[in-house]
Amino acid sequence: MIKRKKVRLIIGLLFLCVVIYFGSLHLKIRENIDSKAPNNVDYLIILGARVKGTIPSLALQYRIDKAAEYLTNNPNTIAIASGGQGEGEDITEAEAIKIGLMEQNITSTRIILEDKSTDTVENIYYSKKVIPNSSKTGILVTNDFHIYRAKQIARDQGLLVHGLPAKTPVVALFKSYSREYLAITKYYLYKYII
Known part of the structure; x- marks a missing residue:
């Protein structure tokens, strides 16, 4: 009987720890959702997402639309379209971003392609290599x-980007958040433990 109570207590504590951990992740995510980007930065990096053939997924289309809105209002900012070509994609994510921006009247001369990356770490790594040397301020x-x-x-x-x-x-809300909790956990493990 005492053993059962101990097991229940341990399971209860573990469950509580998991709830607190994922709750804290959710708070960190929520804190950044309302972030305001400054005007007139030197560059912005649009992170790639799935392309279905040549058509951007809805998630990617929202990124393209947000970037186009910023670029229209800040004509001196350049764009780095970031993302390689994955399975089921007929063009690179970077190319899909460029096409989407150009459809919204952003000239091709303002768009730099980074088309090697396969994940967020590589998006940043390869995009950093194509940022013009004179650039100081940026947005993701x-x-x-x-x-x-x-x-x-x-x-x-x-x-240091906004x-x-x-x-x-x-x-995609439930799936996106669930996957992001796991992705952040993996990021923490690699950064702090492995």
């Missing part, structure tokens, strides 16, 4: 749930 454009981790990864690589959150498709 990604869906709101992703801003926190993307900014942390950028900081790890020496880029976040410009695009909305997350409602149909």
